[in-house]
Amino acid sequence: FVLAEIQQQMQHGIGxxxxxxxxxxxxxxxxxxxxxxxxxxxxTGTEAIMAAVRIARSRTKRQKIVIFAGSYHGTFDxxxxxxxxxxxxxxxxxxxxxxxxxxxxxxxTYGAEESLEIIAExxxxxAAVLVxxxxxxxx
Numbered sequence: 001f002v003l004a005e006i007q008q009q010m011q012h013g014i015g016x017x018x019x020x021x022x023x024x025x026x027x028x029x030x031x032x033x034x035x036x037x038x039x040x041x042x043x044t045g046t047e048a049i050m051a052a053v054r055i056a057r058s059r060t061k062r063q064k065i066v067i068f069a070g071s072y073h074g075t076f077d078x079x080x081x082x083x084x085x086x087x088x089x090x091x092x093x094x095x096x097x098x099x100x101x102x103x104x105x106x107x108x109t110y111g112a113e114e115s116l117e118i119i120a121e122x123x124x125x126x127a128a129v130l131v132x133x134x135x136x137x138x139x
Contacts, residue, residue, distance in 0.1 A: 009022075019041065026041075044074065045074045046076050047074075048074075053065055053078060053127070056127040057128075060128075062126060063127060064104045064122065064127060065127055065129070066105075066126060066129040067079055067105060067107055068108055068109065068110035068130075068132070069083055069109055070135050070138045071110065071132040071135050071137070072136050072137055073130050073132065077092075077097045077098070078101050078105070080092060080093040080094060080102065081093055081105040081107050082107055083107040083109075088118060090102045090105040106122065106126075110138075
C-alpha cells in the first residue's frame with residue numbers, strides 16, 4: 001500500500017525547494033505515531049545535521065559537539081573533523097575545511113569506555129553528541 005500511495009503521489013509531480021502540500025499532514029501523523037512534539041523535513045541528511053547542531057547550540061547556549069571517529073553525518077564543514085593529536089581536540093578531515101570550522105568539535109572513539117568518561121566530564125560544555133548507532137563506515 002505504501003508503494004501504491006507513492007506512485008499515486010508521483011502523478012502530481014515533485015516539488016523542489018518548497019514544502020509539499022502534504023507536509024503538514026505528514027508531520028502531524030508522525031507526531032501522532034511517535035509522540036514527538038515537532039517534525040522537520042530536510043532535503044538531505046547534511047541539511048538535517050546542520051539544523052540539528054544549530055538548534056542544539058542555540059537552545060543550550062553551548063558550542064561544543066561530540067562526534068565519533070568513523071561516523072558519517074554528512075558533508076557540512078562544521079562536522080568534517082578527525083581526532084586531533086590531543087584527546088578532545090579535532091582537526092579538519094579534509095583539505096579545504098578551515099580549522100576554525102571544527103574547533104568546537106570533539107572526536108571520540110566509538111564504543112570506548114573512555115569516550116563515555118569524556119562526555120560525562122564535558123557534559124556542561126556540550127551542545128550535542130552526534131551518534132550513528134550502526135556506523136556506516138564500520139558496519
